[in-house]
Amino acid sequence: MRRLEEPGRRPAATPCGCAKPTLETGNLLTEPIGYLDSCFSVKNGTPRQPSICSYSRASLRIRKSIFNNPEHSLMGLEHFSHVWILFVFHKNGHLSYKAKVQPPRLNGAKTGVFSTRSPHRPNAIGLTLAKLEKVEEFVHLLGGVIYLSGIDMIHGTPVLDIKPYIADYDSPQNLMESLGDLNMQNDQHKPKTVCQSDGKTNGCDQQQLSGYSTPQLYQSTKEKPKCSGDRASEESSLRHSDAAKDQQCLPQCGERAVDLSVEPKSHQSPNVADKHTGPQGLEKTLQEEDTDKRPRSEEGAPLVQGNSVGMQLRPRPSPARTRTADSTAPAWVREAPTAPLQVRFTPHAEVDLRQLSSADAGQPSFRYFQSAEEAKCAIEAVLSADPRSVYRRKLCQDRLFYFTVDIAHITCWFDDGFAEVLKIKLASEPVHTMDFKDP
Numbered sequence: 490m491r492r493l494e495e496p497g498r499r500p501a502a503t504p505c506g507c508a509k510p511t512l513e514t515g516n517l518l519t520e521p522i523g524y525l526d527s528c529f530s531v532k533n534g535t536p537r538q539p540s541i542c543s544y545s546r547a548s549l550r551i552r553k554s555i556f557n558n559p560e561h562s563l564m565g566l567e568h569f570s571h572v573w574i575l576f577v578f579h580k581n582g583h584l585s586y587k588a589k590v591q592p593p594r595l596n597g598a599k600t601g602v603f604s605t606r607s608p609h610r611p612n613a614i615g616l617t618l619a620k621l622e623k624v625e626e627f628v629h630l631l632g633g634v635i636y637l638s639g640i641d642m643i644h645g646t647p648v649l650d651i652k653p654y655i656a657d658y659d660s661p662q663n664l665m666e667s668l669g670d671l672n673m674q675n676d677q678h679k680p681k682t683v684c685q686s687d688g689k690t691n692g693c694d695q696q697q698l699s700g701y702s703t704p705q706l707y708q709s710t711k712e713k714p715k716c717s718g719d720r721a722s723e724e725s726s727l728r729h730s731d732a733a734k735d736q737q738c739l740p741q742c743g744e745r746a747v748d749l750s751v752e753p754k755s756h757q758s759p760n761v762a763d764k765h766t767g768p769q770g771l772e773k774t775l776q777e778e779d780t781d782k783r784p785r786s787e788e789g790a791p792l793v794q795g796n797s798v799g800m801q802l803r804p805r806p807s808p809a810r811t812r813t814a815d816s817t818a819p820a821w822v823r824e825a826p827t828a829p830l831q832v833r834f835t836p837h838a839e840v841d842l843r844q845l846s847s848a849d850a851g852q853p854s855f856r857y858f859q860s861a862e863e864a865k866c867a868i869e870a871v872l873s874a875d876p877r878s879v880y881r882r883k884l885c886q887d888r889l890f891y892f893t894v895d896i897a898h899i900t901c902w903f904d905d906g907f908a909e910v911l912k913i914k915l916a917s918e919p920v921h922t923m924d925f926k927d928p
């Protein structure tokens with residue numbers, strides 16, 4: 490039986506003295522899901538990033554004690570080509586509270602720890618994108634094993650979690666209507682503004698401050714975000730548009746590369762998309778895969794050498810899978826159970842939104858959004874993707890749906906193929922920028 494609380498670890502107390510559950514405070518007591526068997530035994534010589542050596546190999550046996558039904562934990566993972574591994578830099582000796590570090594590439598110069606991948610960090614947590622070579626299900630009394638390549642972790646590394654790499658979610662190229670698309674269409678290559686504060690005075694250059702001179706996180710801009718009034722129809726038309734036309738089009742800002750799907754190539758299954766770039770340098774492209782020169786088994790699968798792993802790679806089962814230029818994932822991660830919804834605003838809701846964003850009449854204005862248009866885009870994006878739970882969508886379709894974003898409390902309803910915003914009011918508890926303040 491797992492112990493949830495260790496002696497000595499106390500849940501943090503609230504100002505009123507009551508104990509707060511550890512998850513609420515972020516004081517997580519970690520329990521490694523397994524310890525890595527790695528081809529690297531010591532830090533010295535271990536690649537500094539996974540992309541450096543795609544043949545560096547490791548395996549991870551999942552500890553059975555972690556789950557109630559351990560045999561299920563790896564289910565479905567074999568459909569992904571890459572995984573994120575979250576781990577502890579256990580050979581660092583101690584946690585590091587140095588705010589500046591000297592990454593090797595800076596050749597002796599220092600920079601802030603959060604701008605680096607340094608192993609010396611306050612929580613000693615590492616993040617590696619590795620290629621998933623094989624998944625071995627749980628057998629009898631033994632925990633399941635995953636086999637990885639392209640790793641930068643040493644033997645014995647405690648692993649905290651595994652998450653699938655999903656190009657649609659994890660690659661900035663595939664982000665829909667990112668803030669960058671909305672606000673920075675013309676200054677993509679400009680360095681970001683950095684404010685340096687000595688704690689007493691604001692050390693920002695006045696020019697740089699222009700966007701931050703109010704207490705808001707963001708200040709309104711005059712720039713109108715390019716937010717399509719009807720994303721749902723845009724998406725579906727893009728999806729179904731003729732391939733030749735698609736191929737001539739390069740994705741514009743705000744468009745999703747994923748939507749410009751090309752006709753599947755003859756060797757691909759129909760739901761395979763060959764569009765995304767992904768973990769660079771980690772995986773071979775489709776073409777390269779065919780010219781792989783590694784030793785092969787009789788079945789044609791590349792044979793992996795290496796004593797700790799000693800495995801033979803088999804072609805993974807490929808049910809409905811979506812393939813990007815560099816990674817694969819099961820099709821379900823891209824195929825939402827429902828088509829994107831059209832989003833409408835009643836005239837009343839439009840007025841509400843304008844009122845909410847008007848800075849006059851003592852009305853608080855948005856803290857995160859830069860304008861009413863941006864707020865509208867955000868609301869559209871949220872609703873278009875149908876934020877309802879499956880239960881609500883299937884069994885309580887006629888219920889009003891509420892959510893809060895920034896200072897806006899939104900009331901809407903759904904029907905076949907659309908969501909309609911009925912009312913937008915000032916939220917009684919707007920989303921705060923900081924829930925936990927420094928003491």
Ligand SMILES: C[S@@+](CC[C@H](N)C(=O)[O-])C[C@H]1O[C@@H](n2cnc3c(N)ncnc32)[C@H](O)[C@@H]1O
Pocket residue numbers: 531532533534535536537538539577578579580581606607608614615616617618641642643645646647
């Ligand atoms: C620069 S870190 C990057 C790790 C990860 N990709 C990240 O960005 O969080 C990689 C280096 O950490 C060191 N390292 C790997 N595993 C470690 C462990 N378990 N404890 C301490 N250091 C480790 C090795 O020297 C390796 O070269």
